[in-house]
Amino acid sequence: MKQQSQIFDVHVLRAVGCLLVVLVHVSALFYVERGNWEDVILFINQASRFGTPIFAVVSGLLLFLQVKKRGFLFNKFFKSRVNKIVIPFLFWTAFYLLYIWLIFGTSPFESGLKHFIFDVAFGKTYSHLYFISIVLQFYLVFPLLQFIKSRGAWIGLLILSALVHIYSMKFMGDFEGLFGLIAEQRAFLPKWFFFFIFGGFLAYHWETAKEWAYKIRVPLFFAVLLVFYFAAVEYEWGRYIGSNRVTNIINLPVIILFVMAISEKIASNPSLNYLASRLGSMSMGIYLIHPFVLSVLQRNLPSGVWTLSLFPVWFAVVMFLTIGMILLIKKLPFGHIILTVPSVEKKSAEKSKKEELQKSVI
Template sequence: MSNVRGHISEIHILRAIACLLVLFVHVSATFYYQQGQQFNDLTFFINQISRFGTPMFALISGFLLFYQARFKRFDFSRFVSSRFTKIGLPFLFWSIFYLLFMFVAEGVNPLEVGEKQFLVNFTFGNSFYHLYFMSIVFQFYLLFPLLQLVRSKKSWAVLLGISILINVYSLKVFSPGEVGGLLGDILGQRAFLPNWIYFFIFGGFLAYYWEPLSSFAKRYKGLLGVAVILITLAAVWEYKVMGSIASNRVTNIINIPIITLFIIGVGSNITRLKWTNMFMSKIGALSMAIYLAHPFVLYCFQEVAPQYIWKTSLFPVIYLIILLGTILMVKAIQLLPWNQYILTVPKIKTQQRIQQSKYSMNS
């Protein structure tokens, strides 16, 4: 599956699964509000187990950057231009879009909190509930020019250990409330990079150890599958004891690598069937676009759907409506001029194109 450098099918599968999980979180959260602000056993299970999706997105963002850095000379100006186009401009567009939309639809004035607080909220992706992740990625891009200088595998093992310490300290020890003022508010943001740094660094670690780790994943996918089942059971115990838990919780430092390796291990099984391969490729390619647009579709559906439709038994139907509705919205936006500044949709080589490329190099 991964014979062509730069084209790794397993990563597109990870993208697709991460996207679908994030959608599960937000659809189940909508059921919470539509069912009297309470979860039942099924919707709470879906909401909590699906929270593996966001750290997987972070891992993928790190992996793609560092995997390219292994084989290509770093061009700072090209990097800045590319990231600003693919992440910066879509972040600006959707932040402004959702602020204007909520002002029109709900009368929410984001400037009521004051100019300084507004700038903090905007910068850290608080314009709408899902945009914090875009802010995290953008912060990571500020750090990447320095990190891409780390090229040896041993250095990456050390860096991974350091990132664990930073992440745990930020989540469990550091108290931003003790700082106070605007700085304390910045340090306490959900999108503050140290709260997520481990997942990006693990993405880089995976990029530099890709060959042995992917080989390990495929060889021991059965054992990894058992581990994923145990992780799921442990996660159920965790949220039942502690209540709702965050996507970047400390236990995910262990959970996410195991889940990721399992998905890599079964990647060939997923793509063996034509329809699953096509589905995962399409969702993987549109994953970031779906991430940006789906809250708007979900909000509009929530406003027009009758109350009686919010039955737990209809969860799969509503989930499918939101997914398909978002894809249609994305496809419509792609018809607009300059749509590449609104949505990030990577080009994915098909197997036929890969074979043609290999043939042309060999001829």
């Protein structure tokens, strides 16, 4: 049951992450179409900028959980990552490059082959692909990190990763040359390293963290409200709007722990259980496809439809169309290759409770 609980928690985290990412991009589209930030839209945009770091935490969590349970085999790891991440990344990079070329007439090679390779490597071919580049960079160092298992080593690595994060965000812009160019990229691993390491830390301290989070769930609830509020305030203070802002070293653990604390409540509700599991399983597909849906809607609808009162409607439309495309791709002969959608075990909360009761009787 512990493993099932972990899997469901991961689905919940993924679901929260993808909903926040879509909220960021839908609210950004409203800004583009209306030419200014309305207070409510700005708050939604800023309060939703935790989705991508959540995905980074989940990526680290899943990798280290697998190592913890099954050990590390490099060949198996390499083959799995190629199938699940590299191939979809290359396919969707090509898809968006072709889309831009056909619709906007922009050739991907107009700046030269070296520039093209650089843009592909760092996910600059379309706005959201940078995160897949970050994940791939993390895979390069992961074989070294999987040997870290002791509590003291993990605490030290977590502190070190936080310091690396702060340094890379604050001081690496001073470098010149090729390294300076790489360091200024959004998809520069040191700017995201803390989130992956925090996921690994959780993998090795899952039960303790979950139990502790549940005990302080009420303070965590108010802490999450403050995190969302100050996300918008921070924009007004210094316009630090990046998803990997330095303050997320504090913000992300608060959000993650709160989700872990309430996941049992979500699991016990059949509707929320089903919704979280389905959204979680489709989160990568939602991340990859929703910008295409937004672009199509933006190009074909008049600017007058993007009003504040219709924001929930358009958010729902984007989610509906995106999920529809995912279900369609799954039916294609090679759909599982270009879009990884893990299966969801069909198991209701009531069935889980019955099994627990049977175990207690036995």
